[in-house]
Amino acid sequence: xxxxxxxxxxxDGPQLRGLVPAVIGVLCxxxxxxxxxxxxxxxxxxxxxxxxxxxxxxxxxxxxxAAAWRRYLDTVRSDAARRERERAVESxxxxxxxxxxxxxxxxxxxxxxxxxxxxxxxxxxxxxxTLRAVGGLTTRQIxxxxxxxxxxxxxxxxxxxxxLAGRTLDEPGDLATILRVLYLVFNEGHGGDxxxxxxxxxxxxxxxxxTDDPEVHGLLALMLLxxxxxxxxxxxxxxxxxxxxxxxxxxxxRLIAEGxxxxxxxxxxxxxxxxxAQAAIAALHADAPTPAETDWPQIVEWYDELLRLTGSPVxxxxxxxxxxxxxxxxxxxxxxxxxSPDLPRYVxxxxxxxxxxxxxxxxxxxxxxxxRAATSVAERDAxxxxxxxxxxxxxxxx
Numbered sequence: 001x002x003x004x005x006x007x008x009x010x011x012d013g014p015q016l017r018g019l020v021p022a023v024i025g026v027l028c029x030x031x032x033x034x035x036x037x038x039x040x041x042x043x044x045x046x047x048x049x050x051x052x053x054x055x056x057x058x059x060x061x062x063x064x065x066a067a068a069w070r071r072y073l074d075t076v077r078s079d080a081a082r083r084e085r086e087r088a089v090e091s092x093x094x095x096x097x098x099x100x101x102x103x104x105x106x107x108x109x110x111x112x113x114x115x116x117x118x119x120x121x122x123x124x125x126x127x128x129x130t131l132r133a134v135g136g137l138t139t140r141q142i143x144x145x146x147x148x149x150x151x152x153x154x155x156x157x158x159x160x161x162x163x164l165a166g167r168t169l170d171e172p173g174d175l176a177t178i179l180r181v182l183y184l185v186f187n188e189g190h191g192g193d194x195x196x197x198x199x200x201x202x203x204x205x206x207x208x209x210x211t212d213d214p215e216v217h218g219l220l221a222l223m224l225l226x227x228x229x230x231x232x233x234x235x236x237x238x239x240x241x242x243x244x245x246x247x248x249x250x251x252x253x254r255l256i257a258e259g260x261x262x263x264x265x266x267x268x269x270x271x272x273x274x275x276x277a278q279a280a281i282a283a284l285h286a287d288a289p290t291p292a293e294t295d296w297p298q299i300v301e302w303y304d305e306l307l308r309l310t311g312s313p314v315x316x317x318x319x320x321x322x323x324x325x326x327x328x329x330x331x332x333x334x335x336x337x338x339x340s341p342d343l344p345r346y347v348x349x350x351x352x353x354x355x356x357x358x359x360x361x362x363x364x365x366x367x368x369x370x371x372r373a374a375t376s377v378a379e380r381d382a383x384x385x386x387x388x389x390x391x392x393x394x395x396x397x398x
Contacts, residue, residue: 016060017136018206023064024133025108028169032072034115035161038133040075044068045136110210114173117181118164125160126181132157135203145194178207179219179275186223197227214266218276221266224259225282228252240378244291256286277306296326313343321349329356344375348383355390364390
C-alpha cells in the first residue's frame with residue numbers, strides 16, 4: 001500500500017482525479033452500491049492526499065482501489081442491519097488486494113456520467129455529483145467554487161445520491177443531459193481556488209474519450225474556443241471587456257487550433273447538433289484578425305442552423321445582433337422584431353443597434369435601462385459604461 005515510487009502524478013492533480021471513475025466502477029462491480037462506493041473513494045482520495053506527497057505509490061489506481069475497498073468493507077461491517085450483504089461482499093478478493101481482476105479494462109466513465117447527470121436530478125445536484133464522483137473533487141472544493149457552505153453542498157450531494165438509490169452503472173443514460181451539466185460547469189468559470197472552466201474541459205475530454213458522438217466533440221471544441229479568449233475578457237481589476245475591444249494578441253492560438261481541428265472532425269460526421277453550431281460561430285470569431293474582418297454573413301448562416309435546431313429565443317436575439325453586423329442596423333432591428341421584449345439583453349441589443357443608426361440619445365437611455373435590469377454586477381457595470389461613453393461623446397460634440 002505504501003510502496004513509494006514516484007510516477008509524476010501530483011497528489012491533488014487532474015491525473016489523480018481522473019482515476020476516480022474507474023475506481024468507483026470497480027467497487028460497484030464488486031457489489032457496492034453507487035452511494036457507498038462514491039463515499040469510500042472520497043475517503044481514499046483524502047487518505048491519498050495525506051500520505052502521498054512527494055512519493056505516490058507505484059500503482060496509484062491499485063492503491064485507491066484497495067484503500068476504497070477497505071473503507072467500504074469497514075462501513076459494511078459497522079452496520080449490523082447489513083450483515084447478509086457483508087457475507088456476500090467478503091467473497092470478493094481480500095481488502096488489501098491490489099489492482100482489480102474484475103474487468104480491469106472496463107471504462108466506466110461514460111456510465112458514471114450517465115448516472116450522475118440522471119434526468120431525475122435537479123441541475124444543481126447533477127453538477128455537484130458529477131464534479132465529485134466523476135471529477136474526483138472534494139465536497140469542500142465544490143462548495144468553495146460555488147460560494148456556498150460545505151454543509152449545504154454535502155446535503156445537496158447526499159440528496160442526489162439518495163434519489164439514485166437502486167440505480168446501477170449499467171442503465172442507459174441521456175447524453176444530452178450530460179452535455180448540459182458540463183456546459184453549466186464551464187459557464188461558472190472560476191470560483192475560489194478551483195478553475196471550473198478548466199475542470200469542465202478536463203471532464204469533457206474524458207467524456208470524448210468514452211464516446212465518438214459528434215456533439216460531445218462539438219462541446220469540447222466550443223469550450224476550447226471560448227477558453228482561448230479568457231485572458232482578454234477582463235481587465236486586471238476584473239472589468240469585463242467586450243469582444244470587439246479584446247486584445248486578440250492575448251488569445252491562445254494553440255487552444256484555437258485544437259478547437260478548430262476537433263470541430264472540423266465532428267462536422268465531417270454530418271450529424272449537426274447545437275454545440276457544433278455554437279462552436280462554428282466561436283471559430284469564426286476566433287479566426288478574425290480584427291473585429292472588422294469578422295465573417296458576419298457566415299455567422300448569420302450558422303445562427304440560422306442553430307435556430308432550426310433549438311428554436312431558442314436567446315439564439316434568435318443573438319442572430320439579430322449578427323444580422324445587424326452583416327446587413328446593417330435597420331436589418332438587425334427588423335430581425336429583433338421577432339424577439340420578445342421580455343428577454344434578458346433585449347434592451348441592450350436594441351441600444352447597440354440604435355447606436356449604430358446614430359440615435360445616440362435614445363441609445364444612451366436604453367443602455368441605462370438595460371443596466372438597471374442586468375442580472376450580474378459585471379453586466380450592469382459594462383452597460384453603465386456604454387451609456388457613459390455615449391453621453392461623453394454627445395457632450396464632446398456640443
